[in-house]
Amino acid sequence: MFALHPRLDGDTAFISDWPLCRVLLMNDCAYPWLILVPRRADTVEITDLAPADQAILIAEVARASTALRAQLQPRRINVAALGNMVPQLHVHVIARFESDPAWPRPVWGMAPPRPYPPEELERRLAELRGALA
Amino acid sequence: MFALHPRLDGDTAFISDWPLCRVLLMNDCAYPWLILVPRRADTVEITDLAPADQAILIAEVARASTALRAQLQPRRINVAALGNMVPQLHVHVIARFESDPAWPRPVWGMAPPRPYPPEELERRLAELRGALA
Numbered sequence: 001m002f003a004l005h006p007r008l009d010g011d012t013a014f015i016s017d018w019p020l021c022r023v024l025l026m027n028d029c030a031y032p033w034l035i036l037v038p039r040r041a042d043t044v045e046i047t048d049l050a051p052a053d054q055a056i057l058i059a060e061v062a063r064a065s066t067a068l069r070a071q072l073q074p075r076r077i078n079v080a081a082l083g084n085m086v087p088q089l090h091v092h093v094i095a096r097f098e099s100d101p102a103w104p105r106p107v108w109g110m111a112p113p114r115p116y117p118p119e120e121l122e123r124r125l126a127e128l129r130g131a132l133a
Numbered sequence: 134m135f136a137l138h139p140r141l142d143g144d145t146a147f148i149s150d151w152p153l154c155r156v157l158l159m160n161d162c163a164y165p166w167l168i169l170v171p172r173r174a175d176t177v178e179i180t181d182l183a184p185a186d187q188a189i190l191i192a193e194v195a196r197a198s199t200a201l202r203a204q205l206q207p208r209r210i211n212v213a214a215l216g217n218m219v220p221q222l223h224v225h226v227i228a229r230f231e232s233d234p235a236w237p238r239p240v241w242g243m244a245p246p247r248p249y250p251p252e253e254l255e256r257r258l259a260e261l262r263g264a265l266a
């Protein structure tokens with residue numbers, strides 16, 4: 001049975017369930033930051049996924065990237081599966097701008113997340129649900 | 134025509150050419166750190182690859198991960214396509230240990246790379262060419 005890790009659950013808001021992944025918004029208003037979590041139990045590394053699921057994973061990463069690019073015209077998309085803190089496999093897909101607080105460095109560990117103000121979170125979620133549904 | 138970005142060329146040593154990617158060793162003895170570069174011209178984002186190449190890319194990332202795990206038994210494999218500094222699409226595949234200098238943080242921007250001493254570089258390359266060829 002798939003269950004979202006409590007740390008991921010606490011740090012994010014739900015956007016959509018895709019064929020493989022649960023698509024989440026990281027609650028950090030400094031970056032447009034999606035997290036894709038394959039809905040498979042006991043998955044830690046990419047190599048824990050069957051090869052067919054690995055192919056779906058990268059297709060869903062590409063789908064998320066394309067949606068962020070179309071909506072936001074970022075300078076780059078950063079994609080990463082790290083998992084040093086949270087063991088459950090999850091893939092960060094982050095729209096990066098030369099004007100963002102961490103550019104050109106990676107976003108992790110730069111500063112504590114800045115949660116969205118509630119109305120801004122709802123607005124961002126509505127936009128992303130439109131783009132990603 | 135595929136050509137390796139000069140920055141990637143300068144920071145790495147050649148290991149192997151796989152069906153899609155050139156497999157490189159990052160010349161930083163702090164981490165067993167591979168870089169996979171799709172051998173396609175004008176590729177910046179994952180979405181610049183055709184869907185069939187995207188599937189090969191994740192299969193090659195999995196192949197590199199499996200080899201590093203078998204050889205080194207790391208705590209985690211970190212996988213990332215960032216590209217904020219070097220535009221050419223390249224994927225980091227890094228074996229992480231709780232004893233490494235950056236754990237549990239990501240490796241980028243922690244400290245300047247520490248090049249391998251020449252004999253250690255040759256030994257590491259020989260091991261990896263055996264595991265990854």
